[in-house]
Amino acid sequence: MIVTALQWSTFAVCTLVALARIPSARRGENRPVFYVLVLLMAAILLSIEEPYDAIDGFLGGVNVANVVLRFVGFAAVFFLGLQIAKGFSAEDARRFLTGPVGIGMGVLSSAVVIVLFLMMDTAGSSAGLVEVAAKSGRNRVLVEYYGAAGRLYPAFVLLALLPAMIRTAGSRLPLIIRGSAVSLAVGSVAMALTLGFPLIPPGLGCWRFVINYTGILFLVLGLVLIWVGRMAAKRRPRSQPAGTSE
Amino acid sequence: MSTADICRISGLKRTTLAQQLVRGKVAETTVVSISRALGLNPAESLANFSTFADLTRLAQPPTPAELVSQVATMDLLQAVITRSAADPKDGSGTLRALSPAPHATSVRNWVDAIDDGELRHRVSAATGVAPQNYSAQLTANRLSPELAVATSRAGGVGLTGGLVATGLITEAEAGWPVDARQSALDALSDGELVALAGERLQALGKTLRRQEQEQAQTEKIWENLG
Structure with missing residues (x-):
C-alpha cells in the first residue's frame, strides 16, 4: 500500500514538474532538464504494475519493457549528470563521465543488463520481474544480478557528482542553490545505497522501494528548488553587492 | 512602567x-x-549586566587606529583626493562630513586595527569561540556584543570600540568626541593615509571579485539546471 502510494506520488510529482516546465521548454530554455524529467516520468511509469503490464503486453509480454526501463533510466541519469556537472562547474566530473571510464561503465552496465536478460526465462509480464524471479532458483539469482546491473550505472554517475554537490552545498551561493545541492546529494546517496539491496533481508523488501523512490524524489526536489530559485531571481532585480553602497 | x-x-x-x-x-x-x-546612556545600561560590568568603569578613549578604522572606505578615498587637490599651505582642504560609523566593513577593520597578530587566538582562548566562526562573523560584518567586548579586552583597548564598530551603540553614546574620527584621519601622514586607503581598496576589490564569481556561478546553475 505504502509502496504503491510512494510510486504514484513520485510519478505525480515528476509529471507536475514536467508539465510546469513545458512553457519554458517551448521557449527553448533548458530543454535538457525537461527531457530528463520526461525520461524519469517514463521510468517511474514503467516500474508501476498496471502501466507496466499494459506497455509490456504491447511489446510482446516477455518483459522487454523492463529492459526499456533500464535504458530509459540510464539515459535520464546520463543527461541529468551532464547538466549537474555543467551547472556546478564540475569540469573534472563532466570529463570523467564522458571519457573512456564513464562511457565504458555505461556500455558495460548495458551489456550486462542485456546478457542477463537473455539468460532468463522472461515470459509473462511482471513489474519488477517479481514473478520471473519466482519461477526458479536460477531465475531468482539472475534477476538479482540484473537489477544490480541496472542500478550500477545511475549510482556510478551520481557518486561521481557527489563531490561537486557537497562542494556547492558548502559554498556561499544563495541558500536555495545550496539547499538544492543538499537535496541532490541526498538523492544521490540514496541511489548509491540501492547497490546494497542484495544485502537487505527478504522480509524488509519494502525498504528497497522506500530508498529507491526517496532517491528519485530528492533528485527531482533538487531540480525544482533550482528552478524556483531561478524564477525568484528573475522576478526581483539583484541587490547591490555589499561594500559598493557607501 | x-x-x-x-x-x-x-x-x-x-x-x-x-x-x-x-x-x-x-x-x-x-x-x-x-x-x-x-x-x-546605553553603555551605562549595559554595564548593569555582569558581562559588561566594566564597560563604563574602564572606559578609555579609542586609539587613533580604532578611530580611523571606523572611517568608511569611500571617505578615506575622498580624503586622499581632497588632500592631493588642496593647496599645500591651506592644510587639510575642505572635507565633507564623514558618514557615521558603522560602515560596510567596520567590524573587520576595527579588529585589524587592534590586532597585534595574536588577537584572534587570545579571543578564541578566552571565549571558546572557534577561530573560523569568529572569522565568519567578521566577514559578515557582524560580531556579537559579548565577543566584541571580549575582543576589546584581548586587544587591551577601550571596551566600547567593538560596540561602535558593530553599530550597537553610536560614537556619542560610547563617549567619543564628535570630531574624534576626523582628527585621527587628519593626523595621518599622506603616506599612512594612502597606504591605508590602498589596503581598503584591495580588500574591497577582493570582496567584489568574489561576489562577481559567485554571481557567475549562480547564473551558470540557473542556466544549466534551472
Missing part, C-alpha cells in the same frame, strides 16, 4: 520582549533600544 509602555516608547515588538523576558535572556539590542527611549 509596564512592559507595554516600554514597548510603546522604545518601538520594540511586545511579543519579542515578552519572549526574551520569559527566556530570561534579554538581547543587548533590546537594552540599548529601551535605554535610548528612556534617555539613558
